[in-house]
Amino acid sequence: MSHVPDTLAQATPPIGALLGGLLDPDSLARAVDDAVQWTSEAFGARAVRLVAADADGPSLLHRLGQDGFGRGATAGLASDALPKQLLARWRAEPSGSAIRCETTDPVDGSPATLLLVPLRTADRARYAMVVQVPGVAGFDAAALGQLDAMGLLISVALARAFAIEQDRQRAQLDRLLTTVSTDLIRFHAGGMEAAIREAMGSVAQFVGAAHAHAFVTGQLDVHWHMSGASPEPGDELGAGVPDGWLARLADGPFLAAGDGTAADALVLPLRADGEVIGRVVLVAGPRARWDGALALTLRQLGGMISQVVTSERLGRQLAASEARYRSVVEQVRDVIVRIDGTGKIVFVNRAWTELTGLTIEETLTRTPFDSIHPDDHAVAAAHLASVVAGEDRRERGVRFVAKDGSHRWMEIRGRAMFDAAGGFDGLSGVLHDVTERQRAQDRAQQALDDAVAARDEAQRTSRRQAQFLSRMSHELRTPLNAILGFAQLLEYSSLDEEGLDAVRLIRQGGHHLRELIDDVMDISRVQSGEFALSPEAVDVAEVWSECVGLLAANAAAMEVDVADLTRDGAAVQVDRRRFKQIMLNVLSNAIKYNKQGGQVHIDVRPAAAAAGDRTVVAISDTGVGVRSDQLGALFAPFERLGAELTQIEGTGVGLALTKTLVEAMGGTITVASEPQIGTTMSIALPPAAVGAP
Incomplete structure (x- = not known):
C-alpha cells in the first residue's frame, strides 16, 4: 500500500457524529458517503461501492444514497459482477476481516486489486464495501486494520x-392504515369493491x-396487481387455497413462507360474527422481506375489510352506514375527527376517549379549540x-388538554370536505399521539442542559479548589519554611x-510535607487549566x-541496577521540566518498590515503530508488582495500595500527578504488572x- 493515513483521526470527523446520536437517515447517509469518499482518497482507489448480498439490500442502499454510495467506475463492483472466489470467501467468512483478491479492471483490462470489507448489521453480514485499487497492491496490517475499522463505523x-x-416505515404504515380506514368508510353505494381494491x-x-x-x-372477489406484474397471480389467490391455510385462518393472520417455487404470502382472515367468511392474501414481490410481525400489523386491514363486507351485508341505510363508520374507525389507534361546516x-372515535378521558358525548358539545392548549391556538x-x-x-x-388537566402532544393532519355542489362541508382530520416522543425529546434536552450546568459547576468548583489550595499552600509554606530552617x-x-x-526526623517530615503540597498544587493547576507548559x-x-544520576544514591542503597539508555536520537515534544518530573517519579517508584539487588530497564520505541503516532517510553522493574484487582486504583490520589503499612516512604500522590502531567502533554500512561515478577x-x-529545536 503506497499511503494510508497514520491514524483514523482523519477518517472519524466525517462520521464521528454517529457516536453523538444522529437520529435521521439523511445525516447518517451523508456520514456514510463521507466515509466512502475518505476510503476512496486514502487508498487511491479507482472505484469504491457498497454492495448487498440480499435482494432487499440494493433498495435500502439506494434509498439512503442515490448512487449506492459509489465512487468511480462502480459498474464492475456490483455483487453479481464480483469474482466468484471473492464471493465464496465472503460467504464462508461473512463477519471476517477485509478480503483481498487480484483481478482485472472491467474498463481497460489492466491488473487491479479488490478489497472486500464485510459490513455487519443486525448481527449478520449482509453488506460489504468493495474497494478497487489499480495494480497488484499489497496492504500491511495497519492498512487492513484501518479499513476494518472504517467498515465497522459504516456498519x-x-x-x-x-x-x-x-x-x-412502520409509522408510515400506521398512518396509511388510518387513512385507508377513513377512505373505506366513505365509499358510495355500489362502490364497495372499488374501495376495497383501492385500500388493499x-x-x-x-x-x-x-x-x-x-x-x-x-360476495367478494377483488384482485390487485402491482404495475408490471403478471395478471395471473397464481393458484393461491383463486377460490381454492392450500388446505393447511384454511385450518390456520381461524387462529388469525399468518405468514406462509415460500418454498422456492412460490413466493411468501401474508394471509389475513375476514370475519363476521366471529366466524371466518373469507380471506385477504398478499403475495410478496421480488424485493419484499416479510415477517410474522407484519402479519399482525396488517390485522387491521383484514378487520377493516371484514367490517366493510359485513356492513354491505346489512344494507346501505343511514343507521348501518353510521355503524359501519364507527366500527371500522374504532379499530384505529389514532384519533379520527369530523367537524361540520x-x-x-x-364525530370522534373511541381513541379520543382513551387518550383524553373525555367521553364522546362531552366532546360533541365542544368546539375544537376547547380541547387545545391556549398557547397552541394560533398554530392550530x-x-x-x-x-x-x-x-x-x-x-x-399541538398540545391537547385531557380531562385530568394533563397535556397530550398530537400531530394533526386535516382535509377539507366539500358537498356534491362543491360547497365547503367541514373538515376531517387525524390526530396522531406523539406525547412519548415529545417527552423523550424534552428529557434529552433537559439532560443536555443538566450536563452543561454540571460541567459549568464542576469548572467553577475546580477554580475555587485551585484558589483554596493556593492560599492554603502559602499559609502552610510560611511556618513550614521556618520549621525546616x-x-x-x-x-x-x-x-x-x-x-x-x-x-533529622523533623527535617525529613518537613521536606515530605513540602513535596506533598507541591504535588497537590501541580495536580490542581492542571485540572483547573492554569498550568503553563512549554x-x-x-x-x-x-x-x-x-534522572539516573539524581537517584543513584537511592539505587545504591537498594543495590538496584539501573540500565542506561543506549538508543540515541529518540525525542518527544514535551515540556522538559515536567517530563523530567514524570521520569523521576516513575524511576523513583521502580527503585523503592524493587527487590534488594533488583533491576530497572528502559526501552524507547519511536513513533515509526509504535502504535499510532506516539513515542513510547517503557520503564520496567523486577519488584514486588501489583495485583490485577489493584491496578484500577494505582493512579488514584493518596492511594498507596497497602504500602503505607510498610517502611517505604511515599505520599500516594506521585503517580496521580504523573498521569495528570502525561495527559496534559497529550500522552497516555499504562501499567502492566505481575506480583513478585515486576x-x-x-x-x-x-x-x-x-x-523542531
Missing part, C-alpha cells in the same frame, strides 16, 4: 439508518406485494385555515545523637541519564516534530 451507520428507516392496493403497494386478493364466497365537532388556527384554503396538508404538533540550624548545634536523630523537542536519553510503566507521548 454502525447503516445499522442505525436501516433501523430508523424501518421505524419510519395502497397497503399492498406499500409493503412490496406483487399481487393481492380479497375473497368472500358469493359551522365548526362543530360531529393557522393549520385549519391553510387546510380549508387547500394550501397546506403538513402535520402540525530551625531544624537545619539545630543539626549544627551541640545536640547528642538522640537529639540529632529527632531533628513544549519542545526533548532527548529521552539525556533526561534519563539526569511492573512496566509505558508512557506514550507525541514525537518531536521534524526540524
Whole structure:
C-alpha cells in the first residue's frame, strides 16, 4: 500500500457524529458517503461501492444514497459482477476481516486489486464495501486494520439508518392504515369493491406485494396487481387455497413462507360474527422481506375489510352506514375527527376517549379549540385555515388538554370536505399521539442542559479548589519554611545523637510535607487549566541519564541496577521540566518498590515503530508488582495500595500527578504488572516534530 493515513483521526470527523446520536437517515447517509469518499482518497482507489448480498439490500442502499454510495467506475463492483472466489470467501467468512483478491479492471483490462470489507448489521453480514485499487497492491496490517475499522463505523451507520428507516416505515404504515380506514368508510353505494381494491392496493403497494386478493364466497372477489406484474397471480389467490391455510385462518393472520417455487404470502382472515367468511392474501414481490410481525400489523386491514363486507351485508341505510363508520374507525389507534361546516365537532372515535378521558358525548358539545392548549391556538388556527384554503396538508404538533388537566402532544393532519355542489362541508382530520416522543425529546434536552450546568459547576468548583489550595499552600509554606530552617540550624548545634536523630526526623517530615503540597498544587493547576507548559523537542536519553544520576544514591542503597539508555536520537515534544518530573517519579517508584539487588530497564520505541503516532517510553522493574484487582486504583490520589503499612516512604500522590502531567502533554500512561515478577510503566507521548529545536 503506497499511503494510508497514520491514524483514523482523519477518517472519524466525517462520521464521528454517529457516536453523538444522529437520529435521521439523511445525516447518517451523508456520514456514510463521507466515509466512502475518505476510503476512496486514502487508498487511491479507482472505484469504491457498497454492495448487498440480499435482494432487499440494493433498495435500502439506494434509498439512503442515490448512487449506492459509489465512487468511480462502480459498474464492475456490483455483487453479481464480483469474482466468484471473492464471493465464496465472503460467504464462508461473512463477519471476517477485509478480503483481498487480484483481478482485472472491467474498463481497460489492466491488473487491479479488490478489497472486500464485510459490513455487519443486525448481527449478520449482509453488506460489504468493495474497494478497487489499480495494480497488484499489497496492504500491511495497519492498512487492513484501518479499513476494518472504517467498515465497522459504516456498519454502525447503516445499522442505525436501516433501523430508523424501518421505524419510519412502520409509522408510515400506521398512518396509511388510518387513512385507508377513513377512505373505506366513505365509499358510495355500489362502490364497495372499488374501495376495497383501492385500500388493499395502497397497503399492498406499500409493503412490496406483487399481487393481492380479497375473497368472500358469493360476495367478494377483488384482485390487485402491482404495475408490471403478471395478471395471473397464481393458484393461491383463486377460490381454492392450500388446505393447511384454511385450518390456520381461524387462529388469525399468518405468514406462509415460500418454498422456492412460490413466493411468501401474508394471509389475513375476514370475519363476521366471529366466524371466518373469507380471506385477504398478499403475495410478496421480488424485493419484499416479510415477517410474522407484519402479519399482525396488517390485522387491521383484514378487520377493516371484514367490517366493510359485513356492513354491505346489512344494507346501505343511514343507521348501518353510521355503524359501519364507527366500527371500522374504532379499530384505529389514532384519533379520527369530523367537524361540520359551522365548526362543530360531529364525530370522534373511541381513541379520543382513551387518550383524553373525555367521553364522546362531552366532546360533541365542544368546539375544537376547547380541547387545545391556549398557547397552541394560533398554530392550530393557522393549520385549519391553510387546510380549508387547500394550501397546506403538513402535520402540525399541538398540545391537547385531557380531562385530568394533563397535556397530550398530537400531530394533526386535516382535509377539507366539500358537498356534491362543491360547497365547503367541514373538515376531517387525524390526530396522531406523539406525547412519548415529545417527552423523550424534552428529557434529552433537559439532560443536555443538566450536563452543561454540571460541567459549568464542576469548572467553577475546580477554580475555587485551585484558589483554596493556593492560599492554603502559602499559609502552610510560611511556618513550614521556618520549621525546616530551625531544624537545619539545630543539626549544627551541640545536640547528642538522640537529639540529632529527632531533628533529622523533623527535617525529613518537613521536606515530605513540602513535596506533598507541591504535588497537590501541580495536580490542581492542571485540572483547573492554569498550568503553563512549554513544549519542545526533548532527548529521552539525556533526561534519563539526569534522572539516573539524581537517584543513584537511592539505587545504591537498594543495590538496584539501573540500565542506561543506549538508543540515541529518540525525542518527544514535551515540556522538559515536567517530563523530567514524570521520569523521576516513575524511576523513583521502580527503585523503592524493587527487590534488594533488583533491576530497572528502559526501552524507547519511536513513533515509526509504535502504535499510532506516539513515542513510547517503557520503564520496567523486577519488584514486588501489583495485583490485577489493584491496578484500577494505582493512579488514584493518596492511594498507596497497602504500602503505607510498610517502611517505604511515599505520599500516594506521585503517580496521580504523573498521569495528570502525561495527559496534559497529550500522552497516555499504562501499567502492566505481575506480583513478585515486576511492573512496566509505558508512557506514550507525541514525537518531536521534524526540524523542531
